[in-house]
Amino acid sequence: MVKRIRFSLIYFLIALGVIFLIQQYIPTREFETISYSEFKVLLKEGLINDLGIKKDSIEGEFLEGAQEHLLSLRDERDERKIKRLKAIKVFFVYRMEDTDLLRELGEKGIRYSAKPEVTWFKTLLLWIIPIFIFIAIWGYLLRKMGAPGEGLMAIGKSKAKVYVEGETKITFEDVAGVDEAKEELKEVIAFLKTPQKFQSLGGKIPKGILLVGPPGTGKTLLARAVAGEAKVPFLSLSGSAFVEMFVGVGAARVRDLFSQAEKLAPCIIFIDEIDALGKARGISPVAGVDEREQTLTQLLSEMDGFDTKKGVIIMAATNRPEILDPALLRPGRFDRHILVDRPDLKGREDILRVHTARVKLTPGVDLKVLASMTPGMVGADIANIVNEAALLAARKNKEFIEMADFEEAIERTIAGLEKKSRVINKREREIVAYHECGHAIVASILPHADRIRRISIIPRGIAALGYTIHLPTEERYLLTKSELLDRITVMLGGRAAEELIFGEVSTGAKNDLERATEMAISMVKAYGMSEKLGPLSFDRGRPLFLEVPWSPPKDYSEETARKIDEDVKTIVVEAYERAKSILTERLEKIKKVASQLLEKEVIEGDELKKLLEG
Ligand code: ADP
Ligand code: MG
Ligand code: ZN
Numbered sequence: 292m293v294k295r296i297r298f299s300l301i302y303f304l305i306a307l308g309v310i311f312l313i314q315q316y317i318p319t320r321e322f323e324t325i326s327y328s329e330f331k332v333l334l335k336e337g338l339i340n341d342l343g344i345k346k347d348s349i350e351g352e353f354l355e356g357a358q359e360h361l362l363s364l365r366d367e368r369d370e371r372k373i374k375r376l377k378a379i380k381v382f383f384v385y386r387m388e389d390t391d392l393l394r395e396l397g398e399k400g401i402r403y404s405a406k407p408e409v410t411w412f413k414t415l416l417l418w419i420i421p422i423f424i425f426i427a428i429w430g431y432l433l434r435k436m437g438a439p440g441e442g443l444m445a446i447g448k449s450k451a452k453v454y455v456e457g458e459t460k461i462t463f464e465d466v467a468g469v470d471e472a473k474e475e476l477k478e479v480i481a482f483l484k485t486p487q488k489f490q491s492l493g494g495k496i497p498k499g500i501l502l503v504g505p506p507g508t509g510k511t512l513l514a515r516a517v518a519g520e521a522k523v524p525f526l527s528l529s530g531s532a533f534v535e536m537f538v539g540v541g542a543a544r545v546r547d548l549f550s551q552a553e554k555l556a557p558c559i560i561f562i563d564e565i566d567a568l569g570k571a572r573g574i575s576p577v578a579g580v581d582e583r584e585q586t587l588t589q590l591l592s593e594m595d596g597f598d599t600k601k602g603v604i605i606m607a608a609t610n611r612p613e614i615l616d617p618a619l620l621r622p623g624r625f626d627r628h629i630l631v632d633r634p635d636l637k638g639r640e641d642i643l644r645v646h647t648a649r650v651k652l653t654p655g656v657d658l659k660v661l662a663s664m665t666p667g668m669v670g671a672d673i674a675n676i677v678n679e680a681a682l683l684a685a686r687k688n689k690e691f692i693e694m695a696d697f698e699e700a701i702e703r704t705i706a707g708l709e710k711k712s713r714v715i716n717k718r719e720r721e722i723v724a725y726h727e728c729g730h731a732i733v734a735s736i737l738p739h740a741d742r743i744r745r746i747s748i749i750p751r752g753i754a755a756l757g758y759t760i761h762l763p764t765e766e767r768y769l770l771t772k773s774e775l776l777d778r779i780t781v782m783l784g785g786r787a788a789e790e791l792i793f794g795e796v797s798t799g800a801k802n803d804l805e806r807a808t809e810m811a812i813s814m815v816k817a818y819g820m821s822e823k824l825g826p827l828s829f830d831r832g833r834p835l836f837l838e839v840p841w842s843p844p845k846d847y848s849e850e851t852a853r854k855i856d857e858d859v860k861t862i863v864v865e866a867y868e869r870a871k872s873i874l875t876e877r878l879e880k881i882k883k884v885a886s887q888l889l890e891k892e893v894i895e896g897d898e899l900k901k902l903l904e905g
Pocket of ligand 1: 465466468469506507509511512513608642645670671672
């Protein structure tokens, strides 16, 4: 509607311009353009009168006989032209430099007057026409680039699709294998259902919730399930939708999204793949950053200005939390992080159950067995497998899906995933299991090491194949030397276990080694914990915001540098030997824990304790 009005305005202006043109440049009477020499002749003969003299041209009237004279001058033969000229009463001539003109006019007694040149109109045209052309091109480009249905005026409108209750019929039933995340989200649902009641009880609700986890683990699904469970509208938008070509558009979208949400409260705003928008500012000095920065700033200020009391929960999802701008994670923004991790054996079985509920299975299909065949896979992979199995069965004209179809589907999926190196093979799983056991057992022995909360061989994140979660006994700001040494020993426990069991080491310990070395370097250079070098600091820090490789200015001698290197090496090597000797004494236990881990994929802290005691 707005668009149409705007365009008819343009037409109106154009029409107005055309009218002006006609009035100014096409006189009402027909005229003859003559040459200056002809003009001079006619002047001398006294055949013209009533001249209007402008800066660049002269208009005037022919007197009796002027036309005939002109024709004789021109030696015109064409009957039609002769006839036409005879009927014409007015002439037009372009002016030339002619200092005698006025005198001659005076001598002949010809009436003349000055006429102003209409310049303002020309200037107007000179300005307006280019602007019209510009607007036309701009509008055309916009329509080409924008999503369908998006016109000149709709740029700032949010692309947010408002799924209202009836539409997101997804509930927690549809999301499996992420029980911890669900548990944490229950509070949010309770709040969304009855915000007033929640408030009067003094409940404090987080403003922003960030779902973190690898791709395909069901973050998007989970967010929609929260809306479905709470039966509130779900406004979702992808982070990349904010980032547009035009500066300011993204920011306008954010504003629009929040104002929509305010009207629909209680509701959920969900920003999927927020990393596209929330990349740390200043990481890459490339074009387009300005726009993203503006959008991000707008998002931050909207979040700050937003009152949770209104019943709007802002959720976001990312699989790359490490690149997010720290400002996004500050208290009052996305300060609650919920891990949506890869599912374990049991979780995969549950996900299989969810997805096979919609297909027909033969009684022989054992979901437990299928789950054990899909280590490392995420919900999206499993959904894919069920779909593939159904297709395979259909191709063979079966009425029900059989175990063999699933097996084939799994094989295909694994082949696809192996190319993307997301699934690990059997041998690798063993190495990972022993590696993680190494960390866990060393940690359980050393007095200053953090307690183990969980060991897992489910690949997590991008790099880590397995992981061991340590639970710090208390929040620590100060660490003693022996605590640091214990930590380094735990870090090296993984590699030590690999060496003891397999007689060789793998590349899997890269990160452990880096961290251990870094910690040892800090001990020597920053904390003055080296006996040989004494309580000196050799740490000059590193300038902030420097992306290029940088080597610190050394204000110590080569001799000292060598000693530092030696000391760091001693610390790491000694810790490694210590880890190895701890593990050598407990080979049986390692094997026991590792086989358990291979079977169950995850061992919780309490179980581990029992295993080690028993
Ligand atoms: P993410 O947003 O984490 O990348 P999605 O939520 O887009 O993953 O998941 C893609 C699809 O995979 C979902 O639509 C669903 O069919 C399936 N899926 C993923 N995780 C789960 C899960 N935990 N339970 C059931 N289905 C899942
Ligand atoms: Mg997603
Ligand atoms: Zn490790």
